Amino acid sequence: MGSKVAIIMGSDSDLPVMKEAAEILDEFEVNYELTVVSAHRTPERLYNYAENAEENDFDLIIAGAGGAAHLPGMTAAVTNLPVIGVPVKTSKLSGLDSLYSIVQMPPGVPVATVAINGAKNAALLAVQILARKDLELRKKHKEYRKNMKNKVLATAKSLEELGYKEYIERSEKFAD
Amino acid sequence: MGSKVAIIMGSDSDLPVMKEAAEILDEFEVNYELTVVSAHRTPERLYNYAENAEENDFDLIIAGAGGAAHLPGMTAAVTNLPVIGVPVKTSKLSGLDSLYSIVQMPPGVPVATVAINGAKNAALLAVQILARKDLELRKKHKEYRKNMKNKVLATAKSLEELGYKEYIERSEKFAD
Amino acid sequence: MGSKVAIIMGSDSDLPVMKEAAEILDEFEVNYELTVVSAHRTPERLYNYAENAEENDFDLIIAGAGGAAHLPGMTAAVTNLPVIGVPVKTSKLSGLDSLYSIVQMPPGVPVATVAINGAKNAALLAVQILARKDLELRKKHKEYRKNMKNKVLATAKSLEELGYKEYIERSEKFAD
Amino acid sequence: MGSKVAIIMGSDSDLPVMKEAAEILDEFEVNYELTVVSAHRTPERLYNYAENAEENDFDLIIAGAGGAAHLPGMTAAVTNLPVIGVPVKTSKLSGLDSLYSIVQMPPGVPVATVAINGAKNAALLAVQILARKDLELRKKHKEYRKNMKNKVLATAKSLEELGYKEYIERSEKFAD
Amino acid sequence: MGSKVAIIMGSDSDLPVMKEAAEILDEFEVNYELTVVSAHRTPERLYNYAENAEENDFDLIIAGAGGAAHLPGMTAAVTNLPVIGVPVKTSKLSGLDSLYSIVQMPPGVPVATVAINGAKNAALLAVQILARKDLELRKKHKEYRKNMKNKVLATAKSLEELGYKEYIERSEKFAD
Amino acid sequence: MGSKVAIIMGSDSDLPVMKEAAEILDEFEVNYELTVVSAHRTPERLYNYAENAEENDFDLIIAGAGGAAHLPGMTAAVTNLPVIGVPVKTSKLSGLDSLYSIVQMPPGVPVATVAINGAKNAALLAVQILARKDLELRKKHKEYRKNMKNKVLATAKSLEELGYKEYIERSEKFAD
Amino acid sequence: MGSKVAIIMGSDSDLPVMKEAAEILDEFEVNYELTVVSAHRTPERLYNYAENAEENDFDLIIAGAGGAAHLPGMTAAVTNLPVIGVPVKTSKLSGLDSLYSIVQMPPGVPVATVAINGAKNAALLAVQILARKDLELRKKHKEYRKNMKNKVLATAKSLEELGYKEYIERSEKFAD
């Protein structure tokens, strides 16, 4: 049977960031469950969710939170599964508070931390981890990387051919 | 019956900081229990400790932790008692990580945060809170403040009379 | 007779933040007085306000300020009541200046500091403190927490049932 | 055949930090290779090492570096294996430079970042990842966690029984 | 034969910043090539580009990148040419992550770092460097500086004559 | 004869900030000259301006600049007059770069630094300094402070009478 | 009659920093009074000290404090005299907390802030201010600057003549 990932977040206001993890897992056809688990408003739920994650057949957990972001670390404290933490950007301290709260875990209980708002990379890291026991996934990931590389090469070529002025004019990206 | 305070910390390495809270409560003759509760290494213990704190007759909880300091916030998530958080200084980020992890709590679950390594003030804040329902304690706190003030006034007087050179020479504080 | 809380702030420009404290106290039916006390422009008023707070039957003071935020700490220096400090976000240093000015109090005079712009939590902390001597308030606070939890559970259920795409589409929150 | 981990670091001056990863892998009887690969002084070596890691039967790479710490991110750019990054503390910016250089990777190429100097947690994270395809390792990790928990519980019990004064006196940890 | 500069950047989203370097080199009639080289998505391209830069007759390389900005440092590791690094501002950490990733290079491999988003200065620094072996360029640079100075003097004169109120009113710069 | 103040700034883009200094001096009827002096683009002008300031009958200099803000410190290095420095907010580092560049002067050459964008306070500080030798100015400053205080008291009174809801509704300040 | 300066500090532990201000005033033969005034432990004393400073014939006040450093700003709020603030370095946040608490004053009440631990410069700034109405002091200050310059020129000459190796060997400064 295939792998399964849990994507949890502290609040539905984290969805615009965290849905990027789901989109990647969709693209790689990895099963996942996405829901809200609030460390501070539903601590029992956090406890139960993490406690049962392994026997609920999850292989790893992606947890996103902002501010005093305790969800990833507390989940990691309760489960034996690997936990990937996504520090969500905050309006006050730009996500520095989220980053420090997630990455600075004490010896014994790691959280695999990605960049501020890095939900996409959290899912790609999950794919890389799951791919260690899934050759199909490994192949897809190699493909994904190749496409990524080719897109950059195409951009470079186009930029070199057009020159930067023309390139900027033609690109929708730089339109106001 | 009198008030009771719980002083908890993430590791016994926080003792040199957190014992200052105990010393103040000793001075004010407030009952307390001091122990280690690790959010990350003993999450069930944290859950149970906080869950039962109110029926174990505690009035409030002082919680100190460093780094990704989840103990105060998670305790506050589980109990309805007021929680005072002490960010413990860390060797890497000077306690900024501890401070952000403790103070930046989301709406709904506050932690009354004091200064980095501010365990003494955590206990004084506890005294001020408990004094709202304990006239004797209120009196002691007033006395404490008066003594504190008088000590500063005596220092000022001595410094003015001796001049700063003489004062520095006489003071053990500035001896190497 | 019931409890009474003072909500003070350095300037009326802090009102959009600090009114959230008033809204919570309204919800819990806790008496309060809300006004402006400027540490720097009206130091005598600060002094008198804090000096008389206890005999004016206040139980605690919530003080919000931004920048070189001296109001909470100076109020705490003059009164024996517990003081809760709210660091107000600033346009230049994002409220880091406010946070450091409020939380880093010296031994002897604590300020119970909440998150940047955390006026709502300041009021909830006040409720938790006042509830230590008011069983009715304690019951209300338990109820408040339960509702908060249930709201998260409902969100989680709805998100799980709809899936994140449908959920985002239906939610006004994410509409542009 | 069992799993294999690469532990690489930018300089032998990172050894006192990075050896903690090796010690954990020794304890879990996980095969590993530990060596120095400098992103800046030996870029070809970095390229070759990462390029061949998968066919050299490595399952994942732990990479530690300080300052403008490019080793983990560049390794992750070349290999398809999961890469765990350890920001090494620096004498100038306390490891903030290392942390930002490692964790803030762009979309497409994640590095699983642990705490500043968190080499021990890097290895534990590796164990958790490898345990997904190795039941024996999963059992050992559960055991490890249990021992960790029991050690905290014993500390707590001893502290409660002795009282903090006696505890501090008896502990070597706090001896000068 | 004249000098030639490479302007490379990690992504075409850096173009609005990096094109200012091209504009300066256009103004000074210095040959350049501008393209995209992604350290993380096209590491072989980075390696090859840097490896061949010298025999491709480049005299120096201007490299801009944001976040975990490894392009300038890795380019500097592979080539013997001087590398000028431009830390591109990021939406999360304002470019502090870019700055630290670029400037904090270890002993042995320098990157000449300019201000956050300082692509214009990167090109002017390139001009100053190339001018050491190109008297014509030296003359142009002197001229450029003189014009810059004269523009400031004209501004000052105009401001002094009009007064600040009139000056602000007349200037388009301050129109909403 | 009366006092005279120089208000200088690094660029006319600093005018929206620095004109607040002029407005205060206008209000206090203190003579001043306002102009642009760029430390980096017109170093001779800076040198001459500062060198001659005293014999041009200036009493003190207010200097505002942003980023690597060298104008205040270099002016202070050349003149014997007191120099007040205004760190201008920058789009990249929020003025932290300006603040550090201005306030962290080495022993021997002070700059009296005010808040980020604090041009108004720079002028008020100038008034306080000049008032030491001008009784008329001293009287005006006392009056200014009294008015400031009265405005706060009126705000407080109005807020207390109307209640915060009514107050917010009536105030233009909070209208969108 | 001559000028008089007040040097106040929050605690006698600030003396090793603040005495440098006294030493400069001794050198310039400016009258001063040095004492301890704690904003938080003796708020009435602060109020009275600042309230009476002008009629006690002080011309300006130098105030040093660390952490949540309210002494300079509150003194400035009460007196009309110019106040120079010295942020004292702290063991936790290196004096950043002190700096922000002192320099980020709101419009209306400036504090002339010098560098962290910059007590010497605070006194030199005081001398520059007092020199505006004291020709003798102006002369001494010019002399002081000249000596300072000559000392640097002598150092430069010695270093150039000896070469850096010899210079380092001969200098006590670099001896271990």
Next chain:
Amino acid sequence: MGSKVAIIMGSDSDLPVMKEAAEILDEFEVNYELTVVSAHRTPERLYNYAENAEENDFDLIIAGAGGAAHLPGMTAAVTNLPVIGVPVKTSKLSGLDSLYSIVQMPPGVPVATVAINGAKNAALLAVQILARKDLELRKKHKEYRKNMKNKVLATAKSLEELGYKEYIERSEKFAD
């Protein structure tokens, strides 16, 4: 005739850092002059030194300074030569103040900034720049890089052969 470099620093206390630049230039047999030029204590000297650097046959200037570090930027403002800036670590803000003061130069006047205390890299950057017009130097630099690489390879080999325990034991570096 060969190239010549000026190494200047704000104070002789910067010598232990800045001498590393001299050592590299000695190694590469590049002529240099090393001296003290204080931006704040000897502004005329700075002006003259920079003004005459080009006709004194210097090819570039390495300037190191700490705190409000104006020396590199002001030198760059006066001369047309390339200026390399070395932010010297400070005891209060760890060199962040130096870094911001040096790197955040405004458009028009670049300073090629290296790492905090990165004097060695400043000299290597100078060598790379001078090598553009000096084939002999280019050869030496290639050699230097090769040796650097070989040293890392030897370290790696020794570490791999001995194992980390043996390696640490044998190395003096890790002896206490």
